[in-house]
Amino acid sequence: MAKRLPKKDVVIIGLGWTGSIMANELTDEGLEVIALERGPWRDAPTNFPPTYVQDELRYRVRHELFLRPDQLTFTFRNKMDQTALPIRSWGAFMPPNGVGGGGVHWNAETWRFLPSDFVLKTHLTQRYGASFLPDDMTIQDWGITYDELEPYYDRFEYLCGTSGTAGNLRGQIMEGGNPFEGPRSRPYPTPAQAQPFSHTLFGKAARELGYKPFPQPSGNLSQAYTNPLGLKMGPCTYCGFCEWFGCANYSKASPQTTILPYLVRKPNFSARDNSEVIRINLDKSGKRATGVTFVDTDNQEWEQPADLVILSAYTMFNVHLLLHSKIGRPYDPVANTGTVGRNYTHQTTSTVNGFFDPKEYNFNPFIASGAIGMCIDEFNGDNFDHGPHGFVGGGYVGQVQTGGRPIESTLVPPGTPKWGAAWKKAAKENYLSTVKPGTGVHGSFYAYRDIYLDLDPTYKDRFGRPLMRITMDLKENEIKQNKFLTDKFAEIIKAMGAEKLAIQYRKGPYDITTYQTTHLNGGAVMGSDRSTSVLNRYLQSWDVPNLFVLGASAFPQNAGYNPTGTVGALAFWAADAIRSKYLKSPGRLVDA
């Protein structure tokens, strides 16, 4: 029997980036807000101190900051006629857990999507014709334009103190920045980070090949910064322990460094950690949320009533909770009905490792930050003519090597034995002169009719609920896109002076065991058409107007960029809609 808590104005499910942003905005409206987080409270001095955070085994190999699959996992299959099996140990992605969510252990690569990305279906159809797109591709327009979102990108970047060089300042193309980006209203809040040797060399080689390289926009700050909430951050010290790790010295933008200390002081805000929401409760009509039910570590159930429910638990857990709360109509790929679980996407990544002459090159790869790197955007989105190539989409490529942690960075040239004296010798000789970009090729992943999420018929979680099932494969379009990008990338690595290249294409079938970023998107997409989206353009549920669902679950398809910048911007956008429209007149913001 659930114990009932006193009612709050707002309950927020998941205290990561979007939950923190929304909590801060709504408490400024004077609302009583409670945030429920499944994982533990986290904080730099107590959880990622520089006495032991630099532990590759613990945090990268054993994924200590991430969700334990036993607490919740998913099943996976490539095709609909296959049996899905549980993901017993993470591989292709690493779901977050804990206060701060992915914001704690992300790389802080802070990109904006292109203007054309938001109107993708319209744009590509106009340019190439509908028949150029694969029959089973289900890309959509977002229901919002880049121009509408621009002020919110700006807010997120200034919240974070993002370090970068503007490429398009109110329409004027700026030297040294990304010439392809959408226009921004003002420069980045802090200058771009200084680039170590190999990253600088990539920029030089790219320039000589006629490209326009620019520094990757970074949430690891280039200098001390005070954000609009008065919170202070320090400069990144290039420790090389960024993704998978918390930042020990307040220099990586996270909810902890940019929002929480300010938010926690407000008398109308409280948070409960180690409290897992298992259901959003609806009234008898099914059209209004009355609050949530959550479980604490004693397995006691609690009910938190609220007038407004914000679901901000990360893509996968958002969709999972919608399915289990029976909100919206689950997607059926055969009948092509329903929307919850539809348009599920990942990211198409690959890389090229370069082996240089150890006598000539010393890259000190351990000197790096998570969002370091020189990139080129010539092959992203629709920045180039796809006509001759037979695919759509693209991505940035760049030398974005984020560290030299030895367990995974001690590479040997192709052809070297994997063990023995020859291996040892090659490891010793090549460590300092190897370029290992990580996700050097970072491409889009468009949506398809038979790539989706639903509930598994066999496997259950620890509460006895069905696990969510992933049906996902790599399509011809993405494979072609990746080959094209990877080959272009390899040219630049070679032009840098690499003696040997190890080229790794992303090939099908989609493999749940190899890491491909945690940029999972869709399943609860936003849009203007109720029949193909779960949320309207304000991220409000079409079915339950007092429910908003934040995060990359709202992306109708993924673009060729890291998602967090857009995730943050959309959270601010939705918060603004709630503050300026919804609170004045609760109800549907868009007519269905």
Next chain:
Amino acid sequence: MKRNNGPLHICRRELLAGAAYLAVSTSSSRATVIFDHLPWTPNAGNPPSAAAPGPWLFFTGDEGRAVEALADRIIPPDRETPGGKDSGCAVFLDRQLAGPYGRQDGLYVRPPFMKGAKNQGHQSEKGPAQQYREWLAALDKACKAQLGGKAFHELSDADKDHVLEGLEGGAFKLDGVDGKTFVDQAIKDIQMGFFADPIYGGNRDMVAWKMIGYPGTRYNYLDWVSRHNEKFPLPPVSMTGRAEWTSRTQR
């Protein structure tokens, strides 16, 4: 409910009737309420425990000998850098298998266990600990059966290498287990122990880091970002420090 804008804040605890204000605990597994200020306790933190030298915690004597021998072939000793055995890689693996990794703590180990495609990942009920037991037993059994009654560690170095190559290529078969999966995992684990922080038992005295020129757990390279193509001169440091941290001149 509007805030009081005066210099003193109204203590909302009195006004939040019924909201239980639980003390913030140092444990990260109990539910706590965060309100009004950031949690903090002294001596907070959760550093890893050091692998102490001594008897095997997981391996039997035979298994330990086999793994030490594997380690010394995967990473042979040379004049400059110790091999896998002397740098502690077998100790590393022993402690890992004896702990949560070996037990598969936190993984989804619920039935049914069905065989799937390789790209659906590990589907066996057996965790690393159980797997290594079976693999090492099978290895010695196969060596004794096929190579004149000798366990793996008793073979000559050349013969050990042939066994490893045979496991990789398929020529050397093990009974009941997949030799290639075993050797691939062993190579991965031994090399992992070689490059992990010494606190875990391998990479003793940071020998592997010294070999490749990795400076260890340093956190500040601000004065080196713009020094391109120069050798970084400082010795490596681990989570438990380095020799230069010693200040005593006498005892």
Next chain:
Amino acid sequence: MRKRTRGSLAAAILPVFLLLATRPSVAGDTDPQAFAQIQRGRYLTVLSDCASCHTVPGSNHPFAGGRSIETPFGNIVAPNITPDAETGIGSWSDEQFDAAVRRGIARNGSRLYPAMPYNAYTKMSRDDVLAIRAYLNTLAPVRNAVKANTLPFPFNIRAAMRVWDALYFKQGEYQSNPHQSAEWNRGAFLVEGPGHCGACHTPKTFLGGDKTGQYLEGGHLQGWSSPDITNDTRLGLGAWSKDDLVTYLKSGHNRITAATGPMGEVVTLSTAFMTDSDLNAIATYLKSQPGKGGASPAVSANDPAMTAGSAIYRDQCSACHGLDGKGIAELFPSVADSSMVKSNDPTTSIRIVLRGARSVGTSTQPTASGMPSYGHQLDDDQVAAVLTYLRNTWGDTAAAVTPEQVSHVRRDTALRPD
């Protein structure tokens, strides 16, 4: 660090206006309708930081007593000063209240221990004290019986306080110094009177009285060392501008350092709510206090402790405190510029390195950056080495910190909850 009860004082504001309409007249002679007096009393209560000792941290009942206060002679428990008739001071007369606050005499005529800083509060006037009373009378009465005298024998013999008073208590209101400005005099009143800064910052004799010859040169209490707050350049506030000090008291942070531990509580309960002119007055007064500093012993850069400390500093400290020791303004203290780092008594530096620390969060400086705990990673030799290095590297010098000093603090603080 003691958990703070933030802003508990203003809890009274709301109930005041609700209660005024319906409450019968309270005990004592003050008129509950005397708004100006109550506001003045509220501010004096902030200046005197009554809330700190008389409130259990984290409690829902400010001023209800029950907080255990550590003294060199044992723990004493602060009584309930809400207007509860039976367990608080509700039935005390104004005379009795004044005698307690300014003369250290309890209602039954027995002596108070100077954990209650009556020897500083004596500087206030009777009007000041009656204003405080008027404010306290507006609080919600809380029923909380407190057994105050928990000192061990023989310190629990209150009569012995007669002797102490004879030695150390100079009764009398603050007398303005005609040779000093009005601002200086205000600062002197605040520091010597309600602010009672000397209670922590002046070293004590073995009987617990002030060593008046070392006024404000730093003390040692409750497992902390309080720094020298005279204007000494090396050990005190000499390198701080007036603005630095005002900013520190107001927000808990300035370009050099941050408040933590007991001083953090002082900021969040008291100084953060003082007026700018009062903070400037305090600054003027403190910076007029000459320190003695004295010759500073130096440690050679070749000393093994210095070379070890240099290595530890680079590896473990510089990522926040900077390769140049300057930290980041208002985020990570400047160990190079910190006078507290060079204190003759290094207890606080040792304590912070061993156990970590949280700097205060205030409305102007909400970040509340934290320092991690190094006690599990660095042994006594290493802590001593790195502190010796900090004290002797960036211009100034100070005596080495010894491993024995570190070991002592480690043992002493092991059982402390904060």
